[in-house]
Amino acid sequence: MITTLDSLEDLKKSISDLNKEIDIDNLLKIDLPFIESQAGFTIMHIPSYGGEQYSNLIFATEKETLIYTSLKTKKSEEKFNKIVKKKYGESTVSMFILLRAVLKNYSLEFLRIREMMNKLELDPVLDSIEGAGRYLRNLTDRLEGLFQIIIELKEDEVKCFNIAFISFDYELFTAEARYWLERCRSHNYRISSLRTKSEMRSNRELNDTMKKLTVIMTFLTIASIVVNVPGTVGAIFGIPALSDTYFKAHTPLLVIVLILTTAVSMVLGIFYWKFLNLKQK
Numbered sequence: 163m164i165t166t167l168d169s170l171e172d173l174k175k176s177i178s179d180l181n182k183e184i185d186i187d188n189l190l191k192i193d194l195p196f197i198e199s200q201a202g203f204t205i206m207h208i209p210s211y212g213g214e215q216y217s218n219l220i221f222a223t224e225k226e227t228l229i230y231t232s233l234k235t236k237k238s239e240e241k242f243n244k245i246v247k248k249k250y251g252e253s254t255v256s257m258f259i260l261l262r263a264v265l266k267n268y269s270l271e272f273l274r275i276r277e278m279m280n281k282l283e284l285d286p287v288l289d290s291i292e293g294a295g296r297y298l299r300n301l302t303d304r305l306e307g308l309f310q311i312i313i314e315l316k317e318d319e320v321k322c323f324n325i326a327f328i329s330f331d332y333e334l335f336t337a338e339a340r341y342w343l344e345r346c347r348s349h350n351y352r353i354s355s356l357r358t359k360s361e362m363r364s365n366r367e368l369n370d371t372m373k374k375l376t377v378i379m380t381f382l383t384i385a386s387i388v389v390n391v392p393g394t395v396g397a398i399f400g401i402p403a404l405s406d407t408y409f410k411a412h413t414p415l416l417v418i419v420l421i422l423t424t425a426v427s428m429v430l431g432i433f434y435w436k437f438l439n440l441k442q443k
Contacts, residue, residue: 163225163226163227163252164227164229164252164256165226165227165228165229166229166230166231167228167229167230168230169230170186170190170230172230173186173219173221173228173230174186176221176228177221177228180203180223180226182202182203182221184205184221186219189205189207189219190207190217190219192207192209193209193300193304194209194303194304194307195207195208195209195264195304195307195308195310195311196208196307196311197311197314197315197320199318199320199321199322202223202224203221203222203223203322204220204221204222204253204320204321204322204323205219205220205221205222206219206220206222206257206260206311207219208260208261208264208307208308208311209304210232210233210264210267210268211267211268211270211271212232212267216232217230217231217232218230218231218232218233218260218263218264219231220253220256220257220260222253222256222257222322222323223253223322224249224250224321224322227252227253227256227322229256229260231260231263233260233263233264233267234263235259235260235263242255242328245327245328248324248327250321250322250323250324251324251327253322253323254322254323254324254325254327254328255327255328257315257322257323258328258331258332258335261308261311261312261335262335264308265308265335265338265339265342268301268304268305268308268342269342271297271301272301272342272345272346272349275294275297275298275301275349276349278290278294278297279294279349279352279353279356282294282356283356283359286356286359286360286363287360288357288360288361288364291353291356291357291360294353294356295350295353298346298349298350298353299350301346302343302346302347302350305339305342305343305346306343308339309339309340309343312335312336312339316332316336
């Protein structure tokens with residue numbers, strides 16, 4: 163008999179009623195897919211994505227199958243109607259349907275991460291890239307754990323799971339799981355590519371900033387030269403001993419010299435400024 167439970171407390175009580183001692187709380191702390199088969203029962207836990215309730219757990223014995231899941235799954239399908247009537251048919255079908263639902267959940271999470279990476283191709287922000295990388299690594303680990311369970315169910319003698327009942331569907335499912343796992347692994351290289359793009363963008367922005375700072379410093383240097391040259395000349399001419407002895411009779415000439423030195427320094431500054439602009443282009 164298949165029983166779908168909506169709360170962990172109901173699951174714990176149902177397992178206790180079957181005289182089985184299992185620490186469900188510690189089991190749910192495991193963030194990777196997990197399966198264990200002992201004498202008289204098999205328990206399988208697979209975390210999923212979406213919502214607060216993200217755990218999926220099956221406890222199966224010869225006569226009872228308890229299901230606690232956050233995913234929308236069917237109890238069975240029409241093509242499995244004959245199978246569920248066989249010994250271990252219910253547990254086999256229930257575990258297979260849950261595995262298939264989890265794989266779909268993982269594939270949707272992969273598509274979400276891929277969409278995030280597509281946006282990062284246009285705007286490679288390093289913090290967002292690292293976040294996407296963490297999500298992808300976590301998903302890859304979970305897919306590897308799920309694939310390991312698929313292999314164990316196929317190779318090991320788990321009493322409550324008879325692969326002969328669903329051999330064709332299971333082969334197709336295994337191929338699909340391998341496909342999504344390989345896609346996750348290949349996109350890990352894409353994360354490295356996005357990091358490189360982000361570094362190149364940062365270097366380009368740094369170079370642009372350095373160019374702007376160079377232009378600003380050049381402008382300030384030219385401005386200081388324009389001010390300092392006539393100031394220096396005026397200061398020299400303004401020394402009383404020199405001014406009274408040599409320049410007092412030539413005041414108009416002093417004014418002309420100051421104007422010329424100022425004009426020359428400004429012209430040289432303008433030419434240098436244009437030279438820098440041409441060089442940057």
